[in-house]
Amino acid sequence: MAAANPAKILQGEVTCSVCLDYFKDPVSLDCGHNFCQACIAQCWEGLHTNFRCPECRRTFSQRNFKPNRQLRNIVEASRMLTVKSTKEPEVERVCEIHKRALDVFCQEDQTPICMVCHLSRDHKEYTVVPIQEAAEDYKDQIQSRLEILKKEREKILSFKLNGEGKSQKLLKQLQTEKQKIVSEVQQLHQLLKEQEQLLLAQLEELNKEIEKRRAEYVAKLSEELSSFSHLISEMEQKCQLPASEFLQDIKGTLSRCEREKFQNPVTFSLELKWRSWESSQRNASLETRMKKFKDSLSSSQRLDKANVTLDPDTAHPKLTVSADRRCVRWGDTWQDLPNNPGRFDTRSCVLGCEGFTSGRHYWEVEVEVEGEVKGVWAVGVARESVGRKGWISFNPEEGIWAVESRRDQCRALISPVQLIPLSPSRAPRMIRVYLDYEEGRVAFFDAGRGDPIVTFPPAAFAGERIRPFFCVGFEGYSLSFLIPSLGRRCQLALCP
Numbered sequence: 234m235a236a237a238n239p240a241k242i243l244q245g246e247v248t249c250s251v252c253l254d255y256f257k258d259p260v261s262l263d264c265g266h267n268f269c270q271a272c273i274a275q276c277w278e279g280l281h282t283n284f285r286c287p288e289c290r291r292t293f294s295q296r297n298f299k300p301n302r303q304l305r306n307i308v309e310a311s312r313m314l315t316v317k318s319t320k321e322p323e324v325e326r327v328c329e330i331h332k333r334a335l336d337v338f339c340q341e342d343q344t345p346i347c348m349v350c351h352l353s354r355d356h357k358e359y360t361v362v363p364i365q366e367a368a369e370d371y372k373d374q375i376q377s378r379l380e381i382l383k384k385e386r387e388k389i390l391s392f393k394l395n396g397e398g399k400s401q402k403l404l405k406q407l408q409t410e411k412q413k414i415v416s417e418v419q420q421l422h423q424l425l426k427e428q429e430q431l432l433l434a435q436l437e438e439l440n441k442e443i444e445k446r447r448a449e450y451v452a453k454l455s456e457e458l459s460s461f462s463h464l465i466s467e468m469e470q471k472c473q474l475p476a477s478e479f480l481q482d483i484k485g486t487l488s489r490c491e492r493e494k495f496q497n498p499v500t501f502s503l504e505l506k507w508r509s510w511e512s513s514q515r516n517a518s519l520e521t522r523m524k525k526f527k528d529s530l531s532s533s534q535r536l537d538k539a540n541v542t543l544d545p546d547t548a549h550p551k552l553t554v555s556a557d558r559r560c561v562r563w564g565d566t567w568q569d570l571p572n573n574p575g576r577f578d579t580r581s582c583v584l585g586c587e588g589f590t591s592g593r594h595y596w597e598v599e600v601e602v603e604g605e606v607k608g609v610w611a612v613g614v615a616r617e618s619v620g621r622k623g624w625i626s627f628n629p630e631e632g633i634w635a636v637e638s639r640r641d642q643c644r645a646l647i648s649p650v651q652l653i654p655l656s657p658s659r660a661p662r663m664i665r666v667y668l669d670y671e672e673g674r675v676a677f678f679d680a681g682r683g684d685p686i687v688t689f690p691p692a693a694f695a696g697e698r699i700r701p702f703f704c705v706g707f708e709g710y711s712l713s714f715l716i717p718s719l720g721r722r723c724q725l726a727l728c729p
Contacts, residue, residue: 247308250288251276251390256308260298264291267301275390279398338367424536426683427667434676434685464489539594541585541701547575547621548583552705558586562724563705577621585701588617595667596701597680600638600660601724611637611646612664614675615702616694627704634675634689635702636664645687661686666701670694 249256251272258270266288268276277284277296284293326335328347335345340360351361362370471479471486542558550568554561561583572578598612611627613635620631627633627646635646638660663680673693677686705724 243311243314247304247311255312256304259301259304259308261301261304262286262291262298263293264289267304268298270298270300273298276394278394280401283401336364337361338364340367427536430678430683430685431667431674431676431688434688437685438688438690536593536595539587539589539596539701541587541596543703544575544584544586544700546573547577549577549579549581552581552583554583560724561703561705575621579622579624580704581706582702582704584615584703588698588700589668589670590696590698591670593667593669593671595665598664598666598703600662600664609637609639609704609706611635611702611704612666613646613677613702614666614668614699617698617700619702629689629692633702634692635704636677636686637704643686645689647689668699670699 247255249259249267249269249272251268254269256267256269259267260270260273261267262273264286266286268287273287276287280296282294284296285291286293326345327333328335328350331347331349333347333349336348337346337351338344338361339346339351339356340362342356342359345364345367346356346361350356351359468486468490543554543561545554545558548554548561548570550570551564551566552561553564553568563581570576577583600610600612613627613633615634616632619625619633625631625633627635627637629647633646637644637646641660643660661679661681664686665678665680667674667676667678669675673691674688675692676688678684679686
């Protein structure tokens with residue numbers, strides 16, 4: 234095997250594998266391969282990560298390359314050596330038969346020959362041209378083909394970059410879809426948790442009502458039983474008397490014996506209510522419930538976190554609403570405010586700016602009490618038509634659904650007022666208010682622990698606007714008068 238040409242080996246070392254030409258401003262990658270700075274910049278155009286070496290395909294996380302000054306000097310020296318070597322006569326290229334210089338080029342055989350070969354019998358009739366002229370002609374042909382090859386290479390490089398760009402775009406879309414699926418599943422989990430809390434709260438309310446009705450029912454039956462037992466004992470004793478005494482007031486005795494038959498004093502309608510609730514839950518298969526939960530993710534049924542702000546035009550004159558309308562404080566100074574029709578003038582209340590006429594919404598309220606004296610506060614919802622002037626009661630009959638904290642005990646403001654057992658017993662400091670307008674349902678949860686506080690019986694809002702409701706005050710109520718407490722403050726803050 235012939236020895237390798239040192240010039241060709243050197244030329245290969247100083248040639249860029251992308252453009253197949255001498256290096257121009259050579260740069261080195263971390264993998265050790267070298268490229269023209271313009272070539273590697275073109276290969277990485279449009280990429281923001283996963284920068285690959287065009288030669289070994291190693292991937293880098295950052296766009297990083299360093300100028301190779303030593304290689305640049307070698308390229309310049311190689312260029313000078315190549316130019317010098319092309320100018321030197323090629324003395325070694327001679328005709329192998331006649332040992333003469335190859336002066337002409339045979340067009341038919343496509344090979345350089347000497348003049349003796351041209352005059353010989355084998356080439357005498359063939360067309361020959363001077364070797365330099367033939368070289369120039371073929372160089373022109375090669376150059377034109379080289380331009381076509383370079384264009385094809387650029388086209389392939391463009392396809393490569395375009396394909397990598399599309400793959401990166403698809404990977405981004407896949408990542409976005411993944412995040413979307415995770416978010417939707419998390420929402421579904423949250424809806425399932427909230428549905429569980431609401432159903433348990435409904436059962437708890439039903440349990441309380443059944444216990445109350447049971448106690449009333451048993452008390453009434455005990456009363457009837459005692460009455461009948463007393464009458465029976467009296468009649469038995471009457472029958473033991475002598476005839477003359479027995480017949481005394483016999484008409485009244487017969488009248489007492491002929492009292493009406495026992496009528497069930499209480500219609501245990503809660504049993505029907507329980508059966509109805511139980512049947513509705515039994516008939517709701519898991520598939521149906523899951524469909525309901527999925528449907529609730531749609532815009533018409535989703536549970537929206539309301540961005541509630543306070544309406545200062547409704548605030549009692551002793552309430553101060555913050556500039557961002559997300560915090561209200563009670564003070565002992567009566568502010569000089571216009572007594573407009575929408576302002577509360579007796580109860581220290583304020584309404585939210587937002588009103589709801591459809592959908593399912595929730596918001597959270599943080600309670601902060603300053604000083605040793607415990608504050609009194611109430612949160613909930615109210616009808617747009619709720620009374621603003623004079624004394625008003627906080628109950629659904631007045632158009633208010635709320636829970637109140639007094640002496641650190643939480644209670645539902647229903648007629649009659651119901652204390653709510655809490656664990657731990659102190660009133661929560663973060664309240665989550667739920668409003669389902671179509672179902673007419675208002676529910677309250679401890680936002681810190683996630684525990685249900687109370688769910689009000691369904692109401693009929695009848696298309697009326699429902700607004701968030703807040704009340705801030707202090708311990709020390711005497712009848713309807715609010716006693717200031719040494720400048721200490723109680724405030725409510727809406728959670729963003």
